[in-house]
Amino acid sequence: MQPLEVLKKFYGYDSFRGQQESIISQVLKKKDCIALMPTGAGKSVCYQVPAMVLPGLTLVISPLIALMKDQVDAMNEIGIPAAFLNSTMDISEQRHVSDQAMNGKLKLLYVAPERLFSGNHPLVNALKEMNLSLVAVDEAHCVSQWGHDFRPEYLKLGALRKAFSDTPFLALTATADNQTRQDIAARLGLKKPEWFISSFDRPNITYRVALRSDAFVKLVDFLQMRSKDSGIVYCLSRKSVEATAAKLNANGFSALPYHAGLSKDTRQENQEKFIKDEVKIMVATIAFGMGIDKSNVRFVVHTNMPQNIESYYQETGRAGRDGLPGEALLFYSLGDSITLRRMIESADNEDYVKHMKAKMNTMVEFCQTKSCRRRYLLNYFGEQYPQDCGNCDVCFHKNNKSDMTVFSQMLLSAVVRLGQQFGLGHVILVLRGSQAAKVTESQKELSVYGIGKDRSDDFWKRLGFQLISEGYLTQEDPKMPILKLSESGWEKLKRKEKFLLAMEEEVFKRAETSSEKDEALFDKLRVIRKELADKQNVPPYIVFSDATLVELSQRYPQSEKELIRIGGVGQLKLERYGEAFLKEIKNHVKENNIVPPKSLGAPVVRKVKSAPSASVLQTFELYQEGKSVFQIAQVRSLANTTIEGHMVQLIEENKIDKKTILDKENTQIILDYANTLESYGLKNLKDHFGEKYTYFQLKVALAGEKK
CATH class of the missing domain: 1.10.10.10 (Winged helix-like DNA-binding domain superfamily/Winged helix DNA-binding domain)
Structure with a gap:
């Protein structure tokens, strides 16, 4: 089976994203690789797909038990045989998994690094009896003492490399500065590795920094506007975690605490409730988050400044992993650096203290910067970002002084x-x-x-x-x-x-999204998803991501043939869940007199025409005055993406001629390729055209078209 066939059959997608295909190609050529990809960019696909193409077993080194379980659940849900070995299992369970791996019944085996060499019968000896085709080292920055999450047990992975010198190694991380990158290659003993450094940009995340004065009042305002969404609130200490969770619950929110002071069972129970959407908000210390793959986290709030940019980037990256809008809000105090400096100076290693102080000072600069926050983040990771992003608090208020x-x-x-x-x-x-x-x-x-x-x-x-x-x-x-x-x-x-x-905004308005989904149907599908997930004892997002539900509530598929063309619907999920979702969609269509599009190729579902909202009309008036999308966003203190969504809607309402935004030649180029696809979702088009066209230009080209 070829990689693209694996992707379609098991994952339900027509094309790879970003550098995934290039990385997979080199892995299949038995080349060592290092991949730096932002959270949400699909790192796991880079070893999961090769695992199904290669003849033997793929070993995945992962630092956290919860992350292993999450990924194994996800693999088994789509029909890929996977298992994990960790300290929570008894001897008989471990022996059963080992036997499965030895007998070729598994394609993926997840283990923690300390399992490889510990005990009287270290796993590394058993691996020599298995047909090991690939070793993937997830969270590879943990091997470097210069990384923000150094784990000494990762240092032993160099010995694993020597033991399997002919097996390709793939090291993956979302955050690593240049010093950490070189450390990864050296300490893992990689052989002339191929480097893949993806853009660190997370365009779907809105970044905001606010003063921490009256922080809880601001936090409540922020959360009230996002009452249906899941999110993480990070606090610096266990005490503040408990206090914040209690105050949020007293204010009518659904929140649970998570920190190392809680019992193992309580932490596990709270985490399960969060990933299963039984509680909306997890209030946690930074120990929480690396161990979950919850794709529908919509916001991440820091009540204190993180120690460094890497931590901030990784933690905020837990929002919007499904590609839908995410938000990052950081409450900052001038005294944060004093508290963090004391924590850093408690370490014995003088070089380490000096290194971490420098990183902390950069974090302070980020909080105090008067330039685009996204540009600052990307420049830190060595990536040039030429213009303001239009999707951070600085950009919102730059022209509103x-x-x-x-x-x-x-x-x-x-x-x-x-x-x-x-x-x-x-x-x-x-x-x-x-x-x-x-x-x-x-x-x-x-x-x-x-x-x-x-x-x-x-x-x-x-x-x-x-x-x-x-x-x-x-x-x-x-x-x-x-x-x-x-x-x-x-x-x-x-x-x-x-x-x-440009004074800091006092109220954190939720950015209007350009998604044109049927909200009523979307809510119904979320209920169905939760019921099915509970029956399978898996998190709802493993059944279908929010992004898949959005597409379902836009396109109203009426048959299995149409359903499998929706992004994220693979063959096994179609067989397992297709009937329930189709029944709900058909009932909704019938009850609301909706006429589904004749073809799923139609880019936007048009129901009974309704007048544009007052917000869209305000955008239209400003556009008629000759203002650009960026200028309108500045005037209205809205995200660029919100105004772009308004513009697409206005094109569909025949109030704006798309040629004023995208010329006829480029529109035709996009449509010509779109018409070759079974379903031309934006991700397929973006993966094909890359940086040639923005998402906005792709939406403009598709607006009002029928396949």
């Missing part, structure tokens, strides 16, 4: 009057005329004392944060966040120049 001259002069003057010897918190106490004991009598005599009492504490913190971000204020001593005016701050204050600032 307010005249904050008077208040900025107040704050800067207060810093000066206090001798540039205090942090922002104390400066605000003086500005607001506080009677706190720490405000001395001499400070109460200053001209700036009480001049800002008509503004809230949160307002002054947000303004101080912005003045630091813009470079008008500095914190020279990293151990003590004492404010000092920078040269540009002095100049602007002396010359009485205007301060035009």
